[in-house]
Amino acid sequence: MGGTRRIDPANCSVARALSVVGERWSLLIVREAIDGVTRFNDFRDRLGIAGNLLAARLDSLVAAGVLLRVPYREPGTRQRYEYRLTGRGLDLRPTLLALLEWGDRYLADPEGPSVVVRHHSADDEHACEEPVRISLECAAGHRDLPPSAIHRTPGPGARFVDST
Amino acid sequence: MGGTRRIDPANCSVARALSVVGERWSLLIVREAIDGVTRFNDFRDRLGIAGNLLAARLDSLVAAGVLLRVPYREPGTRQRYEYRLTGRGLDLRPTLLALLEWGDRYLADPEGPSVVVRHHSADDEHACEEPVRISLECAAGHRDLPPSAIHRTPGPGARFVDST
DNA sequence: CTCCTAGGTTTACTTTTTCAACTCAGGCGC
DNA sequence: GCGCCTGAGTTGAAAAAGTAAACCTAGGAG
Numbered sequence: 057m058g059g060t061r062r063i064d065p066a067n068c069s070v071a072r073a074l075s076v077v078g079e080r081w082s083l084l085i086v087r088e089a090i091d092g093v094t095r096f097n098d099f100r101d102r103l104g105i106a107g108n109l110l111a112a113r114l115d116s117l118v119a120a121g122v123l124l125r126v127p128y129r130e131p132g133t134r135q136r137y138e139y140r141l142t143g144r145g146l147d148l149r150p151t152l153l154a155l156l157e158w159g160d161r162y163l164a165d166p167e168g169p170s171v172v173v174r175h176h177s178a179d180d181e182h183a184c185e186e187p188v189r190i191s192l193e194c195a196a197g198h199r200d201l202p203p204s205a206i207h208r209t210p211g212p213g214a215r216f217v218d219s220t
Numbered sequence: 221m222g223g224t225r226r227i228d229p230a231n232c233s234v235a236r237a238l239s240v241v242g243e244r245w246s247l248l249i250v251r252e253a254i255d256g257v258t259r260f261n262d263f264r265d266r267l268g269i270a271g272n273l274l275a276a277r278l279d280s281l282v283a284a285g286v287l288l289r290v291p292y293r294e295p296g297t298r299q300r301y302e303y304r305l306t307g308r309g310l311d312l313r314p315t316l317l318a319l320l321e322w323g324d325r326y327l328a329d330p331e332g333p334s335v336v337v338r339h340h341s342a343d344d345e346h347a348c349e350e351p352v353r354i355s356l357e358c359a360a361g362h363r364d365l366p367p368s369a370i371h372r373t374p375g376p377g378a379r380f381v382d383s384t
Numbered sequence: 385c386t387c388c389t390a391g392g393t394t395t396a397c398t399t400t401t402t403c404a405a406c407t408c409a410g411g412c413g414c
Numbered sequence: 415g416c417g418c419c420t421g422a423g424t425t426g427a428a429a430a431a432g433t434a435a436a437c438c439t440a441g442g443a444g
Binding site for chain 3: 261264272274275297298300301
Binding site for chain 2: 063064065066067068069070071072073074076077078079080083084087088091102103104121144146147148149150151152153154155156157158159160161162163164165166167168169170171172173174175176177184185186187188189190191192193194195196198199201203204205206207208209210211212213214215
């Protein structure tokens, strides 16, 4: 017994992240939220998702802190709730952008990508409207690493399992 | 009729990418493949996934070009098949890294991340073993854009739907 | 000629997802 | 006050997906 040890694949932030946003629809809901959607019927109409499932997903995203359930009241109507993206939710943008890039590269519409993500800013200073892409860079400042130039190493919270 | 028009949310590379790698287990299988796993029983043992489901996922990842089914033969055994990551599969690393970063930031083990992705290279020249992270940069050279500094615009393949 | 093993397939069961219909609470016109 | 409309869900039955465990299978070893 006691062969080599390797990082336990179950104790991994990828798996934990996927347990929150890995279900069908979750990331698409976040994408719509990033696009400014906040209301139940708008999510439902834009995604074509079933109402009960949307309710369940919104609940779990709220529980995970990705969305915030906020009461609002439009003049002349009763109080209702909307779902606002939190900081956590905004921080899923790189994930969505990585998926967008991969989809554009390998599964795009023949006419080209349907969505281009561009740089802008509230103040004019940095607004340039140029397309944005994902880049891998290391703490030593090496930029644009190819996917083959990275490897996984155990971190402080690593657990190990024996492999045979 | 004919309100404002917006990008059709169904005609989107994020949705297409998720139709390939968005099912439960798919990205974890890719993660293991990136980690060097190629064989059925290794995937099964490391992930704890049911055999029939693993078979189905491997098939669909092969059909999507993420994995390649390659015959091999170990001396003294019959020919078997293994599943090798393709270029498409490797290009999912940024997606996995984005999920890893998000999970580390918001769902980490109290002791810290279990996995740290580091920079290395086959030739010593660029090897530095520093941690790698995802960065958003635009074509004009602006780097490290915060998630709030980007927005979606229609691309050449965009389709539109009326919104009320 | 039987056993072993990696790589699956089958079967039976449980859970999720889907679709459509229904509810609910308040505001509004009358 | 009464019925109607609307946004935001809930309910329930059917279909699809996932799980666990037993079973199959082809070639090499003994």
